[in-house]
Amino acid sequence: MASATGDDGDGVNLNFLPLLRTLARGAAVTLGGIFSVVTISSTAITLFTQHTQHQFGSPSSCIKKKNTSLCDACRGKGFYMCKLCKGNATIEWSPLYDPVFINPCLCPTCDGHRIQRCLNCIGTGYI
Structure with a gap:
């Protein structure tokens, strides 16, 4: 019978909590990086197009x-x-x-x- 510590009877003690924390931390860093790149690039494009419209004029x-x-x-x-x-x-x-x-x-x-x-x-x- 398996105990509450995760021992499945074969003597292997698997603890998934550190693995899930590492996976969650990696996903958060990846998604945060993608969000940052998208935000910075869209802001730069917006500012550049506004600058060129004011510089050359329509x-x-x-x-x-x-x-x-x-x-x-x-x-x-x-x-x-x-x-x-x-x-x-x-x-x-x-x-x-x-x-x-x-x-x-x-x-x-x-x-x-x-x-x-x-x-x-x-x-x-x-x-």
């Missing part, structure tokens, strides 16, 4: 300002045709000075989109 906030005018470089659109590839999305490139073969490569300025953000107004369309 087009609607630029319109509300009294001293704004349309950007002359992009004519108020915020984008213009890529100056490197001239709207072709590829450039001809070769690593050699006097090339035998010229490779068409994706334009590094516009990434193949054929337009680039205006550097004068940072894409807002207003100065």
Whole structure:
């Protein structure tokens, strides 16, 4: 017959209480770490997006300002045709000075989109 101490009759005394404490402590540390990482990263993302909105401003906030005018470089659109590839999305490139073969490569300025953000107004369309 088994006693209250956990002796099952074979002479093996198993005490589960320290094992359960260790398991609970490990689970608490793991869950606390996950919660901390999620909280810190979501706070950082929120603060970063608010900072960039205030730094660059949205087009609607630029319109509300009294001293704004349309950007002359992009004519108020915020984008213009890529100056490197001239709207072709590829450039001809070769690593050699006097090339035998010229490779068409994706334009590094516009990434193949054929337009680039205006550097004068940072894409807002207003100065």
